[in-house]
Amino acid sequence: MEVSFTPLIMCTNFIRACCRMSDRPGELVLGDGLHAGTGTTASSDRLERTSAGNWQRSPDSEMDPELTPSQQSALQALVTAARDHIAAQPQETAGLNIAIVGPPVRDAILDRPGRDLAFVVTETDAATLRERGFDPVPGSDDVVQDATGTSWRLPRRPSVHSADLPVGDTDDESGELRMDLRGRGLRVDALAVWLTSPDSSVAATESHQLDIDPAATLLDPFDGLNDIAAGRLRHTPGAFDTDPLCVVRTARRAAELGAPGSSIPESTPGPTPATPDTFAVAESTRARMAAVIADLNLVDRDRLGDEIQAAMAEAVDPRRFWEVLADVGGLAVLASTLDRGRIVPAGPEMFHAEGDVFTHAMEVLDQMHARCVDADITGQDRVRRYLMAIAHDLGKVPIANEGGGLHSEDPPTSFPNHSTRGKAPADRLATRLGLPDHVGEAMVDAADLHMTVPDVVTWEPDRLLEFIEAHTRPQDDALPDFATVEELLDLIRADHQGRWQARTSFDRSSAYYEDPTLPNDVVRPRFHETAYETRVETARTALEEIDGHTILRRGLCRDHAEGDLENDALAATARRCADCRSPGAWVGEELAAARQELLTDDSG
Incomplete structure (x- = not known):
């Protein structure tokens, strides 16, 4: 689906994030004292970007550049927070070339909730940083941490495989930083703020920089500001050639920032507005992802698992992560059973009008996401629940395959014993994705128990008490190697309400509820959670008291x-x-x- 964005909105988003009018004609000021250039090369009817990479107001612009206080001070507040953090550390930082990099800079420009700071230090080495008092990070030669555990890393130096990749000069601190930013994969993440003023000769050659204050400079070598304004995810030159994990990271950013469709064109003319919460994958990036998808087989599983867990923990729309991967062929490489679920009916159409197993998993994931947001479930507790939703119905795929139903004109819609059959593919999926054991075991339990736990309210006391004891989280709050009672109840609730069911299949209206996003002839079954909560609470009382x-x-x-x-x-x-x-x-x-x-x- 192609989505267009008007230049007016593109510019307004950027201006509102970090600029105000200067007292000098034709010039904008970004943050406190960030003066844009006065070149004449136009890039929109609202802002012009000069040949030096700076922004200025177009002569015919009628845009009102006034900001809210939070937008006006976003970048400066980030700089202040970083300086305060550095000043509070016992490590010796004088003379270091320090930059804030990546998502913290992007989110400040978007006026989104901040995340942990991330620092890159150029023109030094890890041994020197350790001598200054920084602590080593086990297993990493280029990352150290300060007293708070915040990471300080040396610039990435990716190998170059693309003939058209501009390497640039890396013999200075600004060139090293450009190399690091290119390796981040997406242009919206390839942003940095120098906290120390680079040598004047270096600064003079840097074409995409904006001064925030006399000692802080925003570096944008890959046009990330334009992509932020356009709601567009584009790759940095050569990034996917040097690190195929960028494919997964692109899906992660689509889920984190939201997206109206799988891809958008490189240019975005037209009347459809973008918002800071609307980001989609550019067509060229989608094509590049598809071209290197097989290289995901070469990615270290620990790195892959970390990326997927981060995607699920940060996502505002976790469904988008899996849909973007499916769109470029990523599921066929990383999660083949889930991918084949796209051609396996979830069940009889009357009870599963949403369609196939993959789509049903996405609907269940949507419901689980809503539950986590409402109940403020975060971190690994959220990650576990999302991946349980993904894994719960995988057993339907091998059953369909054995019956020749994957490509049949009359595919099966009944899957007896699919819970038990789902344990092995759930375990294989967790292993393939590099997930920790505790997540994998929760996924296996999701497949195994999601059809029996709905009957918990009718279980005999002995069976109920045994279940509660076996699936109660340890008192030390450690992440258990099993699905907890609460996780399983959240799963069956999401599974129940993740179906599109024919209105005519219900004999009373209290058994379903209307969802305005669904077709008129289907509704969602209502989950009466009070009965479950009461029964479980009584069982816990029986065990504890x-x-x-x-x-x-x-x-x-x-x-x-x-x-x-x-x-x-x-x-x-x-x-x-x-x-x-x-x-x-x-x-x-x-x-x-x-x-x-x-x-x-x-x-x-």
Whole structure:
């Protein structure tokens, strides 16, 4: 799908992010004291970019460059925060050439919530930084960290395979930084702010820089500002040739920044407005991604797993990550079972009008995302839930394949035992994607249990208590090697409401709810979560409040019952006292009976 953006909006977004009018005619000031040049090469009807790469106001522009205070000070606030951070560190930083790089700069320009600072230091080496007091990072020769754990890295130096790749001069600090920015893959990420003033002779040759203050300069060697304004994701020259992981990173940025479609043209004329939350992959970048997709087989699995986890943790639209990869052939390389799910029906059309297994997984992912946002579930807890949604129905694919249904004119719509059959492909997917063991085990549980957990409200007490004990997160809050009760309940809720079901399949309106984004003849089944929450809460109460110590106290004599015995002393005291009931099989029997009584009363 092609999406166009008007130059007016392109310019307005950029201006609102970081500029105001100068008191000098025809000039703009970016941040505090950032003066743009006065060249004449036009790049839009609102702003002109000079041959030196600077921005100026077009003579016929009617744009009002006034800013909100937060927009006007975005870049300067970033610089101030970085300087304050550096000043608070015990490491010696005097004389270092320091730059803030990548997404923190981009997000400041977009006036988005900030993220952790990321520093690059040029014209030095890791040994020198360690001598200055920086701590080494295990397994990395070019990254150190300060007292807060913030990373400081040396510039990336990618190898060059593309004949048309402009390497540039890397014998100075500005050239080293350009090399690093090119290796970041996307032009919107290839932005940096120098926190120290480069040598004047270097600065004079740098064509895409803007002064923020006398000692801070915005560096934009690959036209990232234009791409931010246009809502466009374009690759930096040669990036995909040197690091195919940039394919996955592009999908990650599409999910993080949002996108209206899979690709947009290089130029964006027309009336459709862009917003800072609207980014799409440029056609040339999409083509480049597809051309190097097989090289993903060469990417280290740990790097791949880290990238995917970051994508899921940061995404404002996690579905976009998987759709972008599918669009360029990435799923066929990284997640072949999920990719084949695009031609396997999710089920009978009356109950799965959304279509195929892949589309159903995306719908479930949407529902899981809404749940995580509403409940403020973040970090690895969110990553686990998203990947559980991806893996839960993979078992339908091998069943369809065995029946010859993948390419059949009459493909199967019934998949008996697909939960059990889904465990192996879920495990293989987690391994292929380089995910940690705890995520992989949660994905396997998602496939295995998503069809049985919906019956939890009708389970007998023994089975329910066993399930709760087996899937309760450890008290030390460690990420467990299993799916937790809460994660599984969130999954079955998302799975239930991730279906497009025919309105005529319901006998009462309370069983479904309208979704205005769906066709008129389909609705979403309603998930009545209160019954599940009540049942689980009662089971937890039975486990936590009725334990072996509770039962032992019931067998104490009056004198000991009125005493203040610690739990650890109960068994020994009961054995010594002739009037107390000595521990034995009766404890387990009465414990089970007491818990069952509580759960039976609740279900009644």
